[in-house]
Amino acid sequence: MGKGGKRRAHARPPSAVRTRIDRLTREIAKFGAVGGAGLLVNLITFNLVRSTTDLQVVRASVIATVVAIVSNYIGFRYFTYRDRDKSGRTKELTLFVLFSAVGLVIENGFLFAATYGLGLASPLASNVFKFVGIGIATLFRFWSYRTWVFRATPAEEADEAVADAESFLETPVTYLQQTPEDPPPHPFRQVQRAR
Numbered sequence: 001m002g003k004g005g006k007r008r009a010h011a012r013p014p015s016a017v018r019t020r021i022d023r024l025t026r027e028i029a030k031f032g033a034v035g036g037a038g039l040l041v042n043l044i045t046f047n048l049v050r051s052t053t054d055l056q057v058v059r060a061s062v063i064a065t066v067v068a069i070v071s072n073y074i075g076f077r078y079f080t081y082r083d084r085d086k087s088g089r090t091k092e093l094t095l096f097v098l099f100s101a102v103g104l105v106i107e108n109g110f111l112f113a114a115t116y117g118l119g120l121a122s123p124l125a126s127n128v129f130k131f132v133g134i135g136i137a138t139l140f141r142f143w144s145y146r147t148w149v150f151r152a153t154p155a156e157e158a159d160e161a162v163a164d165a166e167s168f169l170e171t172p173v174t175y176l177q178q179t180p181e182d183p184p185p186h187p188f189r190q191v192q193r194a195r
Contacts (some may be wrong), residue, residue, distance in 0.1 A: 085151050
């Protein structure tokens with residue numbers, strides 16, 4: 001075996017922080033892929049409803065947002081968060097609808113303010129403000145979906161605990177080199193024996 005094989009065999013496992021960053025990066029990429037598809041569905045539906053009906057701008061936008069929410073749920077459940085807890089589908093769907101409704105209000109609030117508050121009702125202005133509203137609502141949706149709707153499974157939480165323990169074991173020297181006068185490192189407390 002060459003030098004590269006030996007180096008790989010003795011390579012340090014990634015730290016807990018690095019593992020979390022990698023997971024979050026993958027999650028953001030998957031969320032972005034589904035969200036990008038949802039953005040296209042939203043804007044295409046919005047412009048299609050606006051051009052083929054006499055509905056007001058905000059009503060057309062609400063319809064487009066609802067269509068995008070349905071397509072996003074399918075993408076999130078079966079792509080982005082397919083490995084997350086599936087035991088409480090009714091609760092998951094209820095929370096998804098609740099947080100999506102809040103996102104709908106955020107998204108269409110910008111469009112409403114631009115159309116009726118600022119008088120910007122041209123197709124270009126409507127699309128720009130709808131896009132801005134979608135962007136801000138997406139930040140809220142990402143936080144709420146990952147925190148409340150698609151919760152981590154107990155196995156994933158256990159994996160994080162193991163990764164934290166492994167990172168501690170990689171650098172136990174800092175914990176072992178303390179003198180009794182040193183304060184204990186956070187979050188561990190030093191227990192002293194009674195004499």
